[in-house]
Amino acid sequence: MWEKIVREIKECKKCRLHKYRKNPVPGEGSLNAKIMFIGEAPGAKEDEQGRPFVGAAGKLLTTLLESIGLKRENVFITNVVKCRPPHNRDPLDDEISACLPYLVEQINIIKPRIIVTLGRISTKTIFQLGGLVFKSMSKDRGVIREAKIGEVEVKILPTYHPAAALYNPKLRSKIESDFKALAKIYKSIEEGSKRKYTLLDFLREN
Numbered sequence: 001m002w003e004k005i006v007r008e009i010k011e012c013k014k015c016r017l018h019k020y021r022k023n024p025v026p027g028e029g030s031l032n033a034k035i036m037f038i039g040e041a042p043g044a045k046e047d048e049q050g051r052p053f054v055g056a057a058g059k060l061l062t063t064l065l066e067s068i069g070l071k072r073e074n075v076f077i078t079n080v081v082k083c084r085p086p087h088n089r090d091p092l093d094d095e096i097s098a099c100l101p102y103l104v105e106q107i108n109i110i111k112p113r114i115i116v117t118l119g120r121i122s123t124k125t126i127f128q129l130g131g132l133v134f135k136s137m138s139k140d141r142g143v144i145r146e147a148k149i150g151e152v153e154v155k156i157l158p159t160y161h162p163a164a165a166l167y168n169p170k171l172r173s174k175i176e177s178d179f180k181a182l183a184k185i186y187k188s189i190e191e192g193s194k195r196k197y198t199l200l201d202f203l204r205e206n
């Protein structure tokens, strides 16, 4: 099923962005990830390598993950659109609509417990999918919501895009604080899973 989506993305010509890409960027990480990070679109480095978040913003994302004890391979990282828009412009609405079924399918397969939206376009798109109202990044970031995306009940944590924080220490400290909140939610989910397991284990043994 996963291979089918990746193959479809690699061959996709559903929107004009296929004309500009060197490589589509389906995403990477663990298919069992409890946390999924969703950015906006691949940039130049990502387009070169066919991998998400490998440029300067990607390095910051990796650092932020490590600061809360996670590695890139523990999570899944992708973007709303899988091909690079020319000159790094924002993806257009019709491009997002054309590409969105891939993202929803990825969410259905991975079944993350937490989605971290990186930046305005990702947050707005995921909010729309979950029937939530997006106000602005300054109002919505750091506030945890719950919604059903595709077939998956998930917590959503919006934060700024790491690229926006590269040269802006104020935004960087806000992202850092959002990652601390993420670590707490992740810990509570992990502890919840362990408690369930222990109870089931007990019932099986008795």
Ligand code: SF4
Pocket: 009, 012, 013, 014, 015, 016, 017, 018, 024, 081, 082, 083, 095, 098, 099
């Ligand atoms: S951005 Fe998405 S819909 Fe558009 S060509 Fe690439 S994979 Fe297809």
